[in-house]
Amino acid sequence: MSADDRAAEAAGEHPPVAGQCMRCVHWADDLVLLEARIAGLASLGSAYGASIGANRLCLRLDRLTLPGDRCGAFEAAKRR
Template identity: 40%
Template sequence: MSAVASAWQAAPAARCADCAHRDPDPGSVERAVAGLVVFSSGYGSSLADSRLCALHDRFVSPGDGCCAFDPKRSSRPA
């Protein structure tokens, strides 16, 4: 296995689920899209774990990613 492949496999995944730009509050989606609550069953099946990206101002799924990934900061003291 090449050194590049080894480094890629060892690197943490830069996923939106782990990004500081992803708003963790599910209510932020409802506040951003007026009337979304009316479509609650559609909301649950189509958005599920998607949240708003504060950097790009769009919906992102937990497995999405981009080059502006910024790891979440731990709230626990070091």
């Protein structure tokens, strides 16, 4: 995926695609959990501010990912 495609997805200009982090069971779309798991995050403001943006925590890889990111550990989440 090109940098332009990533920027467009982050801005919500493309519809969600299967295989993206935001559709993965490992993607923790929970800002309270994010603040609890990242030591020192509060010193940057909070998980609700610009320091995090659209990033969320991948519980499998233990790293921040964007909604449109993809990886080989993808497992489809159940629809809510």
